[in-house]
Amino acid sequence: MTTKDCGHDDDDHSGGGGGFFRLIIGALLFLIFIVLFVVFLIWLILRPTKPRFILQDATIYSFNVTSPNTLTATFQVTLATRNPNQRIGVYYERVDVFASYHNQQITLPTRLPPTYQGHKDVIVWSPFLYGISVPVAPYLGMSLQEDQNSGLVYMNIKIDGRVKWKVGTWISGKYRLNVVCPAYITFGGKGNNGNNGNNGNNPGLGFNTAIKYQLASGCHVDV
Known part of the structure; x- marks a missing residue:
């Protein structure tokens, strides 16, 4: 019983770590998307043209x-x-x-x-x-x-x-x-x-x- 309980604990810790990692990746991708969207919006508004x-x-x-x-x-x-x-x-x-x-x-x-x-x-x-x-x-x-x-x-x-x-x-x-x-x-x-x-x-x-x-x-x- 003790061995089985330890095995379940390892699975729980592994799954929790993977979920946190996926959360960080998702947050970074969302941040990149927001930055690119803001840059595109600024370009769309300003329409920069060289002299x-x-x-x-x-x-x-x-x-x-x-x-x-x-x-x-x-x-x-x-x-x-x-x-x-x-x-x-x-x-x-x-x-x-x-x-x-x-x-x-x-x-x-x-x-x-x-x-x-x-x-x-x-x-x-x-x-x-x-x-x-x-x-x-x-x-x-x-x-x-x-x-x-x-x-x-x-x-x-x-x-x-x-x-x-x-x-x-x-x-x-x-x-x-x-x-x-x-x-x-x-x-x-x-x-x-x-x-x-x-x-x-x-x-x-x-x-x-x-x-x-x-x-x-x-x-x-x-x-």
Whole structure:
């Protein structure tokens, strides 16, 4: 009898432990479900959308091939960004703008001032971009010569930054911002749709006459 009683006690303890374990698992699953539901509900209410960027224009002050593999360039670009969100603000904490040619950076990064962008707000920046005697890869030197012959240069204006989201009084952590804006610049006296060009004294890519190009180019944005 004593042996049988001990056996029943072991079964009771084992069943009780298993039930407690199942209770903990069920509570954790319920908690995970609640968290996911709250996140989904917040997303459904806020509908977060990344900012939109447009490269409005570019003024070229100099773009000179000073040697077969060296480039000197000075630009001023106008960038507009719009926050499409109705309930989310954007903090631009660190934003660098630079120009690239065939994925090679050809100007120093220009740091923009920290800015807060409210709901549906539009911000316009007009930074200067400088690159003095920037060495380029040999194959890019050949590409520049081809561009000189065609009278058209394709480059990108890029933005590398950090942003934070603001919802009410809550502010998120930092997120990486990458923006690429294509820019097609004409040279060699052909101008921009017949409205711009150099004065004919400096054919090809090398010139020092300020020329403004209206671009209105949409940008690709990754956050």
